[in-house]
Amino acid sequence: MTSNEIVLQVIDALDRHAIPYMITGSYSSNAFGIARSTQDADFVLELGDRSITPLFQALSPAIQFDPQMRLESVTMTLRYVGENPASGFKVELFMLSDDAHDRARFERRRRQPFLDGHAWLPTAEDVVIQKVRWFGRSRRAKDRDDAVNVIAVRAESLDLDYIRGWCDRHGTRALFEQLLAAANEATQEHGEGLT
Numbered sequence: 001m002t003s004n005e006i007v008l009q010v011i012d013a014l015d016r017h018a019i020p021y022m023i024t025g026s027y028s029s030n031a032f033g034i035a036r037s038t039q040d041a042d043f044v045l046e047l048g049d050r051s052i053t054p055l056f057q058a059l060s061p062a063i064q065f066d067p068q069m070r071l072e073s074v075t076m077t078l079r080y081v082g083e084n085p086a087s088g089f090k091v092e093l094f095m096l097s098d099d100a101h102d103r104a105r106f107e108r109r110r111r112q113p114f115l116d117g118h119a120w121l122p123t124a125e126d127v128v129i130q131k132v133r134w135f136g137r138s139r140r141a142k143d144r145d146d147a148v149n150v151i152a153v154r155a156e157s158l159d160l161d162y163i164r165g166w167c168d169r170h171g172t173r174a175l176f177e178q179l180l181a182a183a184n185e186a187t188q189e190h191g192e193g194l195t
Contacts, residue, residue, distance in 0.1 A: 001062060001084060001086065001087065003038070003039075003041070003087070003089045004115050004116075006041070006062065006063065006084050006087075006089055006091065007023075007027065007041045007091075007115065008115055008116060008117060009059065009062060009063075010041065010043065010059065010063070010091055011023075011114075011117065011119050012117075013055055013058045013059050014043070014045070014055070016058070017054060017055055017058065019045055019046070019047065019050065019055065020045070020046040020106075020120075021043050021044060021045045021046070021120055022043070022044050022105070022106060022109040022120045022121060022122055023041070023042070023043055023114070023119055023120065023121050023122075024042045024043065024044055024094070024122065024127075024130070025038070025040070025041065025042030025092075026038040026040075026041075026042075026142070026146065027041050027042070028042075028121055028122055028127050029127050029131060029146035029147075029149065029150055031114060031121055032124040032127055032150045032153065032154055033127075033146060033149035033150035033152070033153045033154075034149040034152075034153060036142070036145075036146075039088070039089060039090060040089065040090035040091065040092055041089075041090070041091050041092070042092045042094060043091070043092070043093050043094065044094045044095075044096050044102070044106060045093055045094065045095060045096060046096045046106065047095065047096075052080065052093070055093075056080075056082075059082065059091075061085075062084060063082040063083065063084055063091050064082060064083055064084075064085060065080050065081070065082035065091075065093075066080065066081050066082070067080075069095070072092070072094070073138075076097075077094050077095060077097045077099075077102070078094070078095045078097075079092045079093055079094040079095065080092070080093040081093075100169070101126075101129060101130070101133075101166055101169075101170070104126070104166075105122045105123070105126035105129070105130065106122075108122065108123050108126060109121060109122050109123070109126075110123065124150055124154045124157070124158060125158055125159050125162050125163050127146075127147075127150050128147050128150050128151055128158070128163055128176075129163055129166045129167065129170070131143045131144075131146045131147035131150070132147050132167060132170075132172050132175055132176045132179060133170050133172055135147060135175065135179075136170070136171075136172045136175050144179065147176075147179050148179050148182050148183045148186065149183075151179065151180060151183035152183040152186045152187050155183070155187050160180075163176065164176065
């Protein structure tokens with residue numbers, strides 16, 4: 001089973017169980033930017049008062065989940081971690097938090113073509129905001145690169161005022177402007193830059 005097949009299986013199970021979700025992490029930045037390989041798939045779920053056990057049962061044995069939630073140090077949110085025993089590919093199910101941007105991006109998510117089907121994804125702007133925020137916290141190169149790539153690929157359609165508004169709130173505006181400049185350098189060879 002490939003990583004994409006695992007992701008599609010999770011999407012199908014979430015849809016069948018009517019659990020609101022969105023795909024985040026590298027799969028969301030791949031959808032809007034330049035694809036890169038990854039060893040995991042991240043989802044944000046709005047469980048409400050539902051039990052997650054039926055979802056775990058539906059995904060077994062392809063994905064084995066640890067029944068204990070863990071705190072993720074970069075996003076500072078709770079998640080369940082599962083793994084495909086054959087490949088080691090991980091699936092992380094983050095619980096929708098009370099963070100203002102976490103809530104806003106979940107409300108703004110859209111169902112759109114994804115892999116061989118459809119899935120709920122954040123907007124390109126919200127991917128950039130989150131990647132800049134994570135890069136500001138952890139300085140992970142992949143978050144920086146993902147943000148720059150989404151900005152460069154989506155240069156003509158991004159709502160920069162929306163991005164700047166959230167970056168101001170997160171204290172990451174200067175960092176965003178640096179990444180915007182880096183994306184501009186990459187796009188100037190192929191057309192107009194951003195301002």
